[in-house]
Amino acid sequence: MELKLTLALPRDEYSVPVARRVLARSLDVLGVDETVVADIELALTEACTNVLDHAADTDEYEVSAGIDGTICVIEVIDRGGGFDSETKGLTAAEPSAEDGRGIQLIRALVDKVTFTSRPQVGTVVHLEKQLTWSDGSVIQRLTEEQPDPAHGPWSDDERFEDKPEPV
Template sequence: MEVVLEMTLPRNAESAPLVRHTLDASLRGLGVTPEIRADIALALGEACANVIQHAAAGMEYEVRARMDGLRCVVEVIDGGGGDSAQWGGGRAPLTAEHGRGLQLIRAFTEDVRIADRVTREGSVVHFEKSLAS
Protein backbone atom coordinates (compact mmCIF):
# COMPACT_ATOMS: atom_id res chain seq x y z
CA MET A 1 0.00 0.00 0.00
CA GLU A 2 1.17 3.52 -0.75
CA VAL A 3 -0.10 6.59 1.09
CA VAL A 4 0.49 10.05 -0.37
CA LEU A 5 -0.22 13.30 1.48
CA GLU A 6 -0.06 16.74 -0.09
CA MET A 7 -0.92 19.74 2.03
CA THR A 8 -0.83 23.46 1.37
CA LEU A 9 -0.63 25.23 4.70
CA PRO A 10 -0.70 28.80 5.96
CA ARG A 11 2.69 30.02 7.11
CA ASN A 12 1.76 30.24 10.79
CA ALA A 13 2.62 28.38 13.98
CA GLU A 14 -0.70 26.50 14.09
CA SER A 15 0.02 24.68 10.82
CA ALA A 16 3.04 22.68 12.02
CA PRO A 17 1.16 20.57 14.63
CA LEU A 18 -1.62 19.91 12.10
CA VAL A 19 0.75 18.49 9.49
CA ARG A 20 2.71 16.50 12.12
CA HIS A 21 -0.48 14.90 13.47
CA THR A 22 -1.79 14.13 9.98
CA LEU A 23 1.44 12.42 8.94
CA ASP A 24 1.69 10.60 12.27
CA ALA A 25 -1.85 9.21 11.90
CA SER A 26 -0.97 7.85 8.46
CA LEU A 27 2.22 6.25 9.75
CA ARG A 28 0.37 4.76 12.74
CA GLY A 29 -2.21 3.32 10.33
CA LEU A 30 0.63 1.63 8.43
CA GLY A 31 1.86 0.05 11.69
CA VAL A 32 5.06 2.13 12.00
CA THR A 33 6.64 2.00 15.45
CA PRO A 34 6.30 4.97 17.81
CA GLU A 35 10.09 5.52 17.78
CA ILE A 36 10.27 5.91 13.99
CA ARG A 37 7.15 8.08 13.98
CA ALA A 38 8.75 10.34 16.61
CA ASP A 39 11.91 10.74 14.50
CA ILE A 40 9.85 11.75 11.45
CA ALA A 41 7.69 14.12 13.51
CA LEU A 42 10.76 15.84 14.95
CA ALA A 43 12.35 16.32 11.51
CA LEU A 44 9.08 17.53 10.01
CA GLY A 45 8.55 19.97 12.87
CA GLU A 46 12.02 21.44 12.40
CA ALA A 47 11.55 21.86 8.64
CA CYS A 48 8.14 23.49 9.09
CA ALA A 49 9.44 25.80 11.83
CA ASN A 50 12.21 27.01 9.54
CA VAL A 51 9.76 27.83 6.75
CA ILE A 52 7.35 29.55 9.14
CA GLN A 53 10.10 31.69 10.67
CA HIS A 54 12.37 32.43 7.72
CA ALA A 55 10.59 32.29 4.36
CA ALA A 56 10.18 35.97 3.58
CA ALA A 57 7.75 35.62 0.70
CA GLY A 58 4.55 33.65 0.36
CA MET A 59 1.72 33.18 2.79
CA GLU A 60 1.69 29.40 2.34
CA TYR A 61 4.00 26.42 2.18
CA GLU A 62 3.59 22.85 1.02
CA VAL A 63 4.29 19.50 2.61
CA ARG A 64 4.37 16.34 0.52
CA ALA A 65 4.84 12.91 2.02
CA ARG A 66 4.86 9.47 0.46
CA MET A 67 4.85 6.27 2.50
CA ASP A 68 5.04 2.84 0.91
CA GLY A 69 5.49 0.60 3.93
CA LEU A 70 9.29 0.62 3.54
CA ARG A 71 10.16 4.33 3.46
CA CYS A 72 8.67 7.69 4.25
CA VAL A 73 9.77 10.48 1.89
CA VAL A 74 8.96 14.04 2.95
CA GLU A 75 9.39 17.37 1.19
CA VAL A 76 8.70 20.74 2.78
CA ILE A 77 8.51 23.46 0.15
CA ASP A 78 8.56 27.15 0.95
CA GLY A 79 7.27 30.03 -1.15
CA GLY A 80 10.49 31.95 -1.45
CA GLY A 81 12.17 34.99 -0.14
CA GLY A 82 15.50 33.30 0.15
CA ASP A 83 17.24 30.26 -1.14
CA SER A 84 18.65 26.98 0.11
CA ALA A 85 21.61 28.90 1.57
CA GLN A 86 19.35 30.11 4.40
CA TRP A 87 19.71 26.62 5.85
CA GLY A 88 23.46 27.05 6.08
CA GLY A 89 25.84 24.16 6.29
CA GLY A 90 27.58 24.87 9.54
CA ARG A 91 26.91 23.49 12.94
CA ALA A 92 25.32 25.59 15.63
CA PRO A 93 26.74 25.20 19.13
CA LEU A 94 24.77 22.77 21.28
CA THR A 95 23.89 25.64 23.60
CA ALA A 96 22.55 27.83 20.77
CA GLU A 97 18.90 28.79 20.95
CA HIS A 98 18.50 28.68 17.14
CA GLY A 99 20.23 27.10 14.17
CA ARG A 100 20.13 23.42 15.10
CA GLY A 101 17.18 22.41 12.90
CA LEU A 102 19.19 20.99 10.02
CA GLN A 103 21.45 19.12 12.44
CA LEU A 104 18.40 17.52 14.05
CA ILE A 105 16.86 16.60 10.70
CA ARG A 106 20.13 14.95 9.63
CA ALA A 107 20.48 13.13 12.96
CA PHE A 108 17.00 11.58 12.86
CA THR A 109 16.45 10.91 9.14
CA GLU A 110 18.28 9.83 6.00
CA ASP A 111 19.05 11.29 2.57
CA VAL A 112 18.61 14.91 3.66
CA ARG A 113 18.81 17.41 0.79
CA ILE A 114 18.13 21.12 0.60
CA ALA A 115 17.66 22.59 -2.87
CA ASP A 116 16.35 25.68 -4.57
CA ARG A 117 13.02 25.26 -6.35
CA VAL A 118 13.42 24.89 -10.09
CA THR A 119 10.49 26.88 -11.48
CA ARG A 120 9.77 29.34 -8.67
CA GLU A 121 11.48 31.06 -5.77
CA GLY A 122 11.98 29.10 -2.60
CA SER A 123 13.57 25.99 -1.21
CA VAL A 124 12.76 22.30 -0.93
CA VAL A 125 13.78 20.38 2.17
CA HIS A 126 13.82 16.66 1.35
CA PHE A 127 14.36 13.85 3.84
CA GLU A 128 13.63 10.15 4.03
CA LYS A 129 13.31 7.61 6.80
CA SER A 130 13.27 3.83 6.66
CA LEU A 131 10.09 2.46 8.24
CA ALA A 132 11.71 -0.84 9.21
CA SER A 133 12.33 -1.15 12.93
Protein backbone atom coordinates in the same frame (compact mmCIF):
# COMPACT_ATOMS: atom_id res chain seq x y z
CA MET B 1 0.57 -0.49 -1.13
CA GLU B 2 1.26 3.17 -1.58
CA LEU B 3 0.14 6.12 0.56
CA LYS B 4 0.27 9.75 -0.54
CA LEU B 5 -0.94 12.88 1.17
CA THR B 6 -0.50 16.58 0.49
CA LEU B 7 -1.32 19.48 2.78
CA ALA B 8 -1.46 23.09 1.59
CA LEU B 9 -0.96 25.13 4.75
CA PRO B 10 -0.89 28.77 5.76
CA ARG B 11 2.49 30.01 6.98
CA ASP B 12 1.20 30.16 10.53
CA GLU B 13 2.39 28.65 13.80
CA TYR B 14 -0.81 26.58 14.11
CA SER B 15 -0.06 24.76 10.87
CA VAL B 16 3.01 22.97 12.23
CA PRO B 17 1.16 20.72 14.70
CA VAL B 18 -1.49 20.03 12.06
CA ALA B 19 1.12 18.75 9.59
CA ARG B 20 2.92 16.79 12.30
CA ARG B 21 -0.23 15.15 13.66
CA VAL B 22 -1.74 14.26 10.28
CA LEU B 23 1.42 12.48 9.19
CA ALA B 24 2.09 10.86 12.58
CA ARG B 25 -1.47 9.59 12.85
CA SER B 26 -1.32 8.15 9.32
CA LEU B 27 1.91 6.34 10.15
CA ASP B 28 0.50 5.11 13.49
CA VAL B 29 -2.61 3.68 11.82
CA LEU B 30 -0.48 1.77 9.32
CA GLY B 31 1.62 0.35 12.15
CA VAL B 32 4.95 2.13 11.72
CA ASP B 33 7.20 1.58 14.74
CA GLU B 34 6.67 4.38 17.28
CA THR B 35 10.36 5.37 17.45
CA VAL B 36 10.40 5.87 13.68
CA VAL B 37 7.20 7.93 13.89
CA ALA B 38 8.79 10.10 16.61
CA ASP B 39 11.88 10.74 14.44
CA ILE B 40 9.71 11.70 11.46
CA GLU B 41 7.51 13.96 13.61
CA LEU B 42 10.49 15.88 14.96
CA ALA B 43 12.19 16.20 11.56
CA LEU B 44 8.94 17.44 9.99
CA THR B 45 8.43 19.90 12.85
CA GLU B 46 11.90 21.35 12.28
CA ALA B 47 11.40 21.63 8.51
CA CYS B 48 8.01 23.34 8.92
CA THR B 49 9.35 25.67 11.61
CA ASN B 50 12.12 26.71 9.23
CA VAL B 51 9.43 27.80 6.76
CA LEU B 52 7.79 29.94 9.45
CA ASP B 53 11.10 31.46 10.51
CA HIS B 54 12.78 31.98 7.15
CA ALA B 55 10.31 31.97 4.21
CA ALA B 56 9.06 35.50 4.80
CA ASP B 57 8.17 36.10 1.15
CA THR B 58 5.27 33.63 1.14
CA ASP B 59 1.96 33.19 2.95
CA GLU B 60 1.68 29.43 2.53
CA TYR B 61 3.65 26.23 2.12
CA GLU B 62 3.05 22.61 1.22
CA VAL B 63 3.83 19.34 2.95
CA SER B 64 3.74 16.21 0.79
CA ALA B 65 4.37 12.75 2.17
CA GLY B 66 4.33 9.32 0.67
CA ILE B 67 5.10 5.75 1.58
CA ASP B 68 6.35 3.46 -1.11
CA GLY B 69 7.41 0.09 0.18
CA THR B 70 9.44 0.70 3.31
CA ILE B 71 10.49 4.30 2.64
CA CYS B 72 8.68 7.41 3.82
CA VAL B 73 9.39 10.43 1.61
CA ILE B 74 8.43 13.90 2.81
CA GLU B 75 8.80 17.22 1.03
CA VAL B 76 8.27 20.61 2.62
CA ILE B 77 7.94 23.21 -0.14
CA ASP B 78 7.81 26.98 0.17
CA ARG B 79 7.91 29.81 -2.34
CA GLY B 80 9.92 32.08 -0.07
CA GLY B 81 13.19 33.85 -0.72
CA GLY B 82 15.36 30.73 -0.65
CA PHE B 83 18.80 30.33 0.91
CA ASP B 84 22.28 29.06 0.12
CA SER B 85 21.66 25.34 0.51
CA GLU B 86 25.34 24.51 0.00
CA THR B 87 26.48 26.03 3.29
CA LYS B 88 23.39 26.30 5.52
CA GLY B 89 23.46 23.97 8.51
CA LEU B 90 26.96 22.67 7.84
CA THR B 91 28.54 24.44 10.79
CA ALA B 92 27.55 23.64 14.35
CA ALA B 93 25.58 26.21 16.28
CA GLU B 94 27.27 27.83 19.25
CA PRO B 95 26.46 26.04 22.53
CA SER B 96 24.75 29.16 23.88
CA ALA B 97 22.72 29.79 20.69
CA GLU B 98 18.95 29.50 21.04
CA ASP B 99 18.45 28.55 17.40
CA GLY B 100 20.40 27.27 14.42
CA ARG B 101 20.20 23.56 15.18
CA GLY B 102 17.20 22.59 13.03
CA ILE B 103 19.02 21.41 9.92
CA GLN B 104 21.56 19.48 12.00
CA LEU B 105 18.73 17.84 13.91
CA ILE B 106 16.90 16.91 10.69
CA ARG B 107 20.10 15.34 9.33
CA ALA B 108 20.44 13.25 12.50
CA LEU B 109 16.82 12.02 12.43
CA VAL B 110 16.33 10.91 8.82
CA ASP B 111 18.29 8.69 6.47
CA LYS B 112 18.51 11.20 3.64
CA VAL B 113 17.88 14.93 3.41
CA THR B 114 18.40 17.29 0.50
CA PHE B 115 17.74 20.99 0.19
CA THR B 116 16.97 22.56 -3.14
CA SER B 117 16.78 26.30 -2.79
CA ARG B 118 17.08 29.21 -5.13
CA PRO B 119 16.87 32.85 -4.14
CA GLN B 120 13.51 34.40 -5.05
CA VAL B 121 12.14 30.96 -6.08
CA GLY B 122 11.83 29.02 -2.84
CA THR B 123 12.97 25.89 -1.10
CA VAL B 124 12.21 22.18 -1.21
CA VAL B 125 13.33 20.13 1.78
CA HIS B 126 13.31 16.45 0.78
CA LEU B 127 13.42 13.89 3.62
CA GLU B 128 13.61 10.10 3.44
CA LYS B 129 13.29 7.67 6.32
CA GLN B 130 13.42 3.87 6.29
CA LEU B 131 10.31 2.49 7.96
CA THR B 132 10.04 -0.43 10.32
CA TRP B 133 6.70 -1.96 11.22
CA SER B 134 5.19 -2.98 14.53
CA ASP B 135 4.26 -6.66 14.80
CA GLY B 136 0.83 -7.32 13.31
CA SER B 137 0.67 -3.91 11.66
CA VAL B 138 -2.04 -3.04 9.17
CA ILE B 139 0.52 -2.59 6.40
CA GLN B 140 1.87 -6.11 6.97
CA ARG B 141 -1.61 -7.58 6.75
CA LEU B 142 -2.46 -5.58 3.63
CA THR B 143 0.68 -6.63 1.80
CA GLU B 144 0.52 -10.33 2.65
CA GLU B 145 -0.35 -12.70 -0.17
CA GLN B 146 -3.97 -12.06 -1.04
CA PRO B 147 -6.43 -14.97 -1.44
CA ASP B 148 -7.55 -16.00 -4.91
CA PRO B 149 -10.63 -13.84 -5.58
CA ALA B 150 -12.19 -16.66 -7.64
CA HIS B 151 -12.63 -18.65 -4.46
CA GLY B 152 -13.62 -15.75 -2.25
CA PRO B 153 -13.13 -15.45 1.47
CA TRP B 154 -15.31 -18.49 2.20
CA SER B 155 -13.37 -21.03 0.16
CA ASP B 156 -12.65 -23.07 3.30
CA ASP B 157 -16.21 -22.78 4.56
CA GLU B 158 -17.98 -26.13 4.70
CA ARG B 159 -21.24 -24.49 3.64
CA PHE B 160 -19.87 -24.43 0.10
CA GLU B 161 -18.49 -27.95 -0.09
CA ASP B 162 -20.05 -30.38 -2.57
CA LYS B 163 -22.61 -32.37 -0.63
CA PRO B 164 -25.06 -34.93 -1.91
CA GLU B 165 -28.51 -33.58 -2.56
CA PRO B 166 -31.08 -34.68 0.01
CA VAL B 167 -33.50 -37.29 -1.37
